[in-house]
Amino acid sequence: MSKPVLVVGAGPVGLTMAAELARYGTPVRVIDRLPARTTQSRALAVWPRTLELLDAAGCADAFMATGLRADAVSIHAGNRTLARIPFGTIASPFSYLLMIAQSETERLLEEHLGTFGNTVERETELTDFVDGADGVSCTLMHAGGRIETLEAAWLIGCDGAHSFVRSRLGLAFAGDTLPMGFVIADVHVAGLAIPPDEPAIFWHPDGAVMFFPIARGHYRIIADLGSVPLHTPDLGEMQMIVDRRGPGGITLSDPVWLSDFGVNERKVRDYRKGHVFLAGDAAHIHSPAGGQGMNMGMQDAFNLAWKLALVARQDASPCLLDSYSSERSGVARQILSDSSHMTRIVLLRSHLAQRVRNFIVKQGFRIPAVRRAIANRLSGILIDYPDSPLNIGSARRLRGPGPGQRLISRRQSGRGNMPPRFVLAATDSVEARAMMARHSALLMPETELPPDENGIWLIRPDGYVAAVAKGGNWTVIDMALDSMAGNRNIRTYDEIGRHW
Ligand SMILES: Cc1cc2nc3c(=O)[nH]c(=O)nc-3n(C[C@H](O)[C@H](O)[C@H](O)COP(=O)(O)OP(=O)(O)OC[C@H]3O[C@@H](n4cnc5c(N)ncnc54)[C@H](O)[C@@H]3O)c2cc1C
Structure with missing residues (x-):
């Protein structure tokens, strides 16, 4: 073996x-x-892009059956709602946040x-x-x-x-340890007047307190400590923070986990x-x-x-x-x-800066395009690899994603136990079948409908585009697969560019 x-x-x-x-x-x-x-x-938080990949791996159903589906997140200042960002507009089959x-x-x-x-x-x-x-x-x-x-x-x-x-x-x-600390509590919450499956963030001049649903009535609460040193809170301290920074009328009980954490930004x-x-x-x-x-x-x-x-x-x-x-x-x-x-x-600590922030958020999030952009950004579906050494070709003058961008393939979804395979999204043709026969170790034996019938897309096993070519230009796809297989140097872009 x-x-x-x-x-x-x-x-x-x-x-x-x-x-x-x-x-x-x-x-x-x-x-x-x-x-x-x-x-x-x-x-x-499990975001839509992760759910898409879990789906391709064949285990998203178990996650959905176990987690709590959050359809929006909201931001408040006391009893005033500053913004509500719905997730329904996320351009994914999983247009929500899974809390698990x-x-x-x-x-x-x-x-x-x-x-x-x-x-x-x-x-x-x-x-x-x-x-x-x-x-x-x-x-x-x-x-x-x-x-x-x-x-x-x-x-x-x-x-x-x-x-x-x-x-x-x-x-x-390399990176920094930030000069800030947080307390965290997983507790039962009564009296929070927002939809029970929705994360909610409350901003207050003292700092923020955030509620994340875990199960019905149970929430993760996170609050920043300001200048107070890191320490494990007790339920009484969490209740005081929620009373002061939240909308009022909330009672905490039955703590399951109380802790603190600092923030590092390193890679x-x-x-x-x-x-x-x-x-x-x-x-x-x-x-x-x-x-x-x-x-x-x-x-x-x-x-x-x-x-x-x-x-x-x-x-x-x-x-x-x-x-x-x-x-x-x-x-x-x-x-x-x-x-x-x-x-x-x-x-933000300065009260003036906080007021400006709240005003901008209230006004800015009234615009549907802003809400949509933030939801899509958080969801992970905009993650791409624009500078990947694997990228070949271009989607110029085609309706569809370019090299390095996400493209979900139906053929790759939930396929269970099998070797990784690329998918050709192209109109079925003699050339497509010849390509699948020539690269049978790398390609699935069936095509999938392309985003634009004038183009050919080569989709990686993780749902990103490896190569795009205008219809008929099979050389680009052939070279991409040859490079992958090691028949050519994977970085011969100049050569590929001449064929494009
Ligand atoms: C309070 C808090 C809230 C968070 N909330 C979120 C959130 O909402 N969404 C999100 O995406 N992320 C969140 N995170 C971050 C998230 O928890 C981590 O990113 C995640 O756990 C990282 O997973 P990991 O598998 O890389 O490492 P870990 O979960 O740390 O697992 C590493 C494992 O390696 C084992 N190990 C270490 N050394 C050895 C060794 N020499 N030999 C054998 N085994 C070893 C350890 O025992 C451990 O089980 C949060 C983190 C914290 C602390």
Whole structure:
């Protein structure tokens, strides 16, 4: 049997990574040093783009059956509603935000992993590794102190913000610790007069208090601490904050979790060194404003898994793996910047600045296009890879997405256990059938309707466009697939440009 991929960490990112690799038929082991899954709710927000990818992986239904569907988020100042951003306008089959505790997300992902016959090896810690010419020699310590040496084809560090893999690689986690702290409580809430499934943010001169529904009557409450040092709050302190900053008439009870957290904004520059990759919090951390951290990490996994699977099968050139770091690092830069701006807007301290902010939000969010733009941005559906080394061709003068942009393929949805495959979105023709026969190791054997009948789209296994050509220009598609397979250098754009 070929060497397995070792995934270190069975948080949401490691579980997604392991499940995707297993789904694609790649030998994989996933370990976690802890004896059991987290019981903390932590990340609650699962955004539409993540749901689309979970759908393609075949497990979105279980998420929808478990989570709470939020159709909007609202912003208030006392009893005044400043803005309500509906999610129904998000251009996705999943036009809502799914609220689901991270403990449940991990349970569902672990069950999904189990459908491929894989389990998490718990109480197993990666204690050392050495990257070599043909793979990574990993030292694992099992419960009771037993040591195992595992020869892995690749090692993927999904081992969280304090990543051992990252520090052993000597990669800098560049960025800042912000001078702000938050308290957090998962509690029963009575008397909150907004739709029960809707997150609500209340701005007050003292700071913000935010309510995120977890289950009927149960909410995650987050409030900033201002100049007060970090500390674990008790229920009385949370009640005082809610009384002062909220709309009034709210009673908290039955706390399940009370905690505090600071905010770091950090990322690594390179997500890969040799046969070792980083994903999730191991590669980037940022403010929870916007609820993007776990989503971004899971999308790292969706991005890397199909590439590793194709390379492991020798259906694609190892060069394909170089695109992971550049694509996902660009996304992290954008999301860190967005969440940093959101955090600073929410936490404005000057009363004048707060009044100006409230006025702008009240006026600006009256405009439907503004509400739509914000909802689409939060949803993750605008994430794209405009500078990916995999992009070929152009959608100029065509109605449809360009290279690097998202394009959901019906053929890739919920296909269960199978190797990753690209899809040709093109009018059925002799040329299309010849292309599918010539690249049968990479292409699904059936076409799908293109966004514009005058064009040809090559859709990646993770639902992004790899190549676009005007109808008839099959050379572009052929070259894209040849590059992927390693028959050509993947970066020969000049050459491709001449054919375009
Ligand atoms: C209060 C709070 C609220 C949040 N809200 C949101 C939200 O609404 N939406 C969102 O998207 N994100 C949110 N986040 C962020 C989210 O929780 C993280 O982004 C997410 O948990 C990262 O997942 P991960 O799998 O990368 O890492 P982790 O969940 O940290 O998992 C890492 C795993 O690796 C294991 N491990 C570490 N070292 C080793 C080793 N050497 N050997 C074996 N195993 C090891 C650990 O035991 C752990 O299980 C929130 C975070 C916090 C703290």
